[in-house]
Amino acid sequence: MMAMGGKHRPFAGSWLFATVTVASVLLALPILVVITSPLHSAAPEWDHVVRALLPEHLKGSLLLLFGTLLPALVFAVPSAWLVARTNFPGRSFFRWALVLPLALPTYISAFTYAALLGPTGSVSTRIHALVGVKLDIMNMPGLCLVMAAVLFPYIYLPARAAFVAGMSGQLDAARTLGVGPWMRFRRVALPLARPAIAAGALLVAMETLNDFGAVKYFGERSLTTAIFRSWGGLYDLGSALRIGLVLLGIVALLLWSERRSRGNAAHTTDQVPLQRQRLRGLRSLLATLWCALVLLLGAGIPIAKILLDVFGGSITWSWTEVLPAFGNTLLVAALAAALTLLVAVLFTFRERYGARAPWSLHLANLGYAIPGAVIAVSSMALAGVVDRSMVLPFALIGSTGLLVYALTVRFLAVGNQPLRAALGQQTRALDDAARLLGASPLRAFVHINLPLLRPALLAAALLVAIDVIKELPLTLILRPFNFHTLSTRTYELASIEQLREASLPALFIVLCGLLPVLLLDRMADGRA
Amino acid sequence: MRTLFVALSALLLLACGAPTTDNADQPGEVNVYTHRHYDADKELYAHFTEATGIRVNIIQAGDDELLARLEQEGPRSPCDVFITADAGRLGLAKARGLLQAIESPALKANIPAHLRDAEDHWFGLTMRARLLAYNKDKVDPNSLRTYQDLTLPEWKGRVLVRSAENVYNQSLMASMIAHDGPAIAEAWAKGLVANMARTPKGGDTDQLLAIGEGIGDVALVNSYYVGKLLSSDEPEKQKAKALLGVCFPVNGAHGTHVNVSGAGVARHAPNKVAAVALLEFLSGDDAQRVFAEANKEYPVKPGIPPSGTLAAWGAFVPDTLDLALLAKFNAEATKRMDAAGWR
Numbered sequence: 128m129m130a131m132g133g134k135h136r137p138f139a140g141s142w143l144f145a146t147v148t149v150a151s152v153l154l155a156l157p158i159l160v161v162i163t164s165p166l167h168s169a170a171p172e173w174d175h176v177v178r179a180l181l182p183e184h185l186k187g188s189l190l191l192l193f194g195t196l197l198p199a200l201v202f203a204v205p206s207a208w209l210v211a212r213t214n215f216p217g218r219s220f221f222r223w224a225l226v227l228p229l230a231l232p233t234y235i236s237a238f239t240y241a242a243l244l245g246p247t248g249s250v251s252t253r254i255h256a257l258v259g260v261k262l263d264i265m266n267m268p269g270l271c272l273v274m275a276a277v278l279f280p281y282i283y284l285p286a287r288a289a290f291v292a293g294m295s296g297q298l299d300a301a302r303t304l305g306v307g308p309w310m311r312f313r314r315v316a317l318p319l320a321r322p323a324i325a326a327g328a329l330l331v332a333m334e335t336l337n338d339f340g341a342v343k344y345f346g347e348r349s350l351t352t353a354i355f356r357s358w359g360g361l362y363d364l365g366s367a368l369r370i371g372l373v374l375l376g377i378v379a380l381l382l383w384s385e386r387r388s389r390g391n392a393a394h395t396t397d398q399v400p401l402q403r404q405r406l407r408g409l410r411s412l413l414a415t416l417w418c419a420l421v422l423l424l425g426a427g428i429p430i431a432k433i434l435l436d437v438f439g440g441s442i443t444w445s446w447t448e449v450l451p452a453f454g455n456t457l458l459v460a461a462l463a464a465a466l467t468l469l470v471a472v473l474f475t476f477r478e479r480y481g482a483r484a485p486w487s488l489h490l491a492n493l494g495y496a497i498p499g500a501v502i503a504v505s506s507m508a509l510a511g512v513v514d515r516s517m518v519l520p521f522a523l524i525g526s527t528g529l530l531v532y533a534l535t536v537r538f539l540a541v542g543n544q545p546l547r548a549a550l551g552q553q554t555r556a557l558d559d560a561a562r563l564l565g566a567s568p569l570r571a572f573v574h575i576n577l578p579l580l581r582p583a584l585l586a587a588a589l590l591v592a593i594d595v596i597k598e599l600p601l602t603l604i605l606r607p608f609n610f611h612t613l614s615t616r617t618y619e620l621a622s623i624e625q626l627r628e629a630s631l632p633a634l635f636i637v638l639c640g641l642l643p644v645l646l647l648d649r650m651a652d653g654r655a
Numbered sequence: 656m657r658t659l660f661v662a663l664s665a666l667l668l669l670a671c672g673a674p675t676t677d678n679a680d681q682p683g684e685v686n687v688y689t690h691r692h693y694d695a696d697k698e699l700y701a702h703f704t705e706a707t708g709i710r711v712n713i714i715q716a717g718d719d720e721l722l723a724r725l726e727q728e729g730p731r732s733p734c735d736v737f738i739t740a741d742a743g744r745l746g747l748a749k750a751r752g753l754l755q756a757i758e759s760p761a762l763k764a765n766i767p768a769h770l771r772d773a774e775d776h777w778f779g780l781t782m783r784a785r786l787l788a789y790n791k792d793k794v795d796p797n798s799l800r801t802y803q804d805l806t807l808p809e810w811k812g813r814v815l816v817r818s819a820e821n822v823y824n825q826s827l828m829a830s831m832i833a834h835d836g837p838a839i840a841e842a843w844a845k846g847l848v849a850n851m852a853r854t855p856k857g858g859d860t861d862q863l864l865a866i867g868e869g870i871g872d873v874a875l876v877n878s879y880y881v882g883k884l885l886s887s888d889e890p891e892k893q894k895a896k897a898l899l900g901v902c903f904p905v906n907g908a909h910g911t912h913v914n915v916s917g918a919g920v921a922r923h924a925p926n927k928v929a930a931v932a933l934l935e936f937l938s939g940d941d942a943q944r945v946f947a948e949a950n951k952e953y954p955v956k957p958g959i960p961p962s963g964t965l966a967a968w969g970a971f972v973p974d975t976l977d978l979a980l981l982a983k984f985n986a987e988a989t990k991r992m993d994a995a996g997w998r
Binding site for chain 1: 692693712714715717718719720724726728729733747817819820853855856857860864865867868880883889891985986988989990993994
């Protein structure tokens, strides 16, 4: 392929490819630090960790992983199908509203659910007084449900986009052949949407594996809590990094199986306009109720609780504190989203037009699964080498640059996944046509592939921005002096158990995430 | 594409070079790395700036993360003062060579010897006691004289405590190892686990609320959270508030376990003079009163009374164990808690 484009711009490809490789190596470095930790970090308590922590915490992580994925799929896929392919009362509202849970950090949602339905929650105690039943959501099933209710939009969005585009012809054919609606969904739509669903499920999986706040508060065990137990309790960062390595192993396995499941799925573009089936009677009622339930669990209940706390009590709050935090949040989110997107575009270009992608490219995509604090530590370890050597006139640690870099490492997969999925849907015939007409790979990519990717590009940027807005541990430690974001402020209050006071910055996080969420909704299905 | 790339690179370079530490060597500034997130602290920094003209720059984050940052920054670190809410982490910072000895008669006068480092690397600023809150309707405090009492059969299914991941549980366990050896400490932890009302979940406040709901009758918690809850006017907390009694168990022949929030001057502090001034200010009368009143912590300076809420629980005898030992035994404590099945 490279030889074909070589006529006009012989070195364009290789120059860009080299840039991509350098960028991917740079971004893979912090992950390499974790992977190579057995070589450079002593782990004095490793025997104890293997014996006393790993079995239970590994079990916890796997339970949490599959326990969350299953309800997340149940929340996401049927509602995506209903919204994309049928018509029922409230459809156009649910269409965008079902994206809302994305704006909520999982730990905030977990706190609100515990305050309502935990053993001492306000709803639990009332139910106990009324009917004598003791409710307690603070256990593994409860945790999975809470996580799934917040994280399902990662699947809902790509699934909805897949149901809207690219399968009208097949569905029409099935209908004319007399296939009923249920079978059309199960046998035609679901297999066609599988790559998109799998890509979303992968994000949910990684988000679940790296969660710390919610898991810790619910008193459950996972590999991530084991990392902090080793680091903070055993004073053994080496063992903590090795546990991170186990986490990476699980994710590599998931990534591999997702790639296999995607296989060589053929993609077509729609020749037939989209037609929504109008639901009637009981069916339309059930559709409305189902979407309402999912929305209530994911966003309605937690946001209502936050609003109650904010407006129900007397909370002191100064605008001089919230405005800079608001500004910083937006600044960091915009910078990190821009850099992540740039890198993601380069990566997808490299994968589309290059031969085998370098190992660093795959490695760089693993950051999403590693707890933010671990990425922060490994980034600092790298930056520390540079800083202590005094080669730069300024220190990297404590600079906004290092913060943005580390955030990019952490969220690259979030930006990369939707782009790769969308590019996978573009037929190779496009590339070949451009190349036959003498365009270089770069030219073909910029003029043919990229414009078609525009919706996915925006979606990717917004997803990263939302994630950065919610992000906590990495920002907490890498920020410069006197630099607050909304999530650092929320954390400061939540960590001293002032949950009611924490509701106000939490509300601003939700508001801050709302704009990208709504934009995201518009972009997800292209201009549909 | 290309313009976007150039614009982004320029923006990032700007971000990298943004002056974050350029003021570090000017007089009139002090850079603080702190694990404490209290508004009371912010208020105190503002007072300090008012009194001295020295500006206080802050980074708040987890203590392990801050220690990692200090280590990686090395001689180039802008940090002047490291503050954390656990003597174990202060000891760790000292052991890793991240702090320096400070010669200050004022600090020595303000802070009792057992609450500061013997070699003057760190100084305790406030104290928290690991005490027991109990259901006044169901529990006679005379049956809870020691931590060991919690392991008696009569408490089966009645004890509330949070996860072993909590640093104050770790430091209590470390103090027991320091006094009695690891085997006896582990046996105690096993007895405690056997008597737990539920698997540990939530924070200290959640344990107190659980007493209000009858989930357990006695909670092993940090004095600070009890003080906060008892002075709260939130409706959900009133039930527990009305039910709670407080007592100070002792560790066998020793006193009640205390841990400190404390501070040390960073080894490479660019503003050492200002750093020492800040520490002296925080150990002085005015600051100690703010810690006591606004934040419900026990002041370290003799003669400064605790807040009325805490004073009502009566005086207690703190364990005078050398707090440096908490760092020494923290890892052992965590291992023994793991072995005892304390989640």
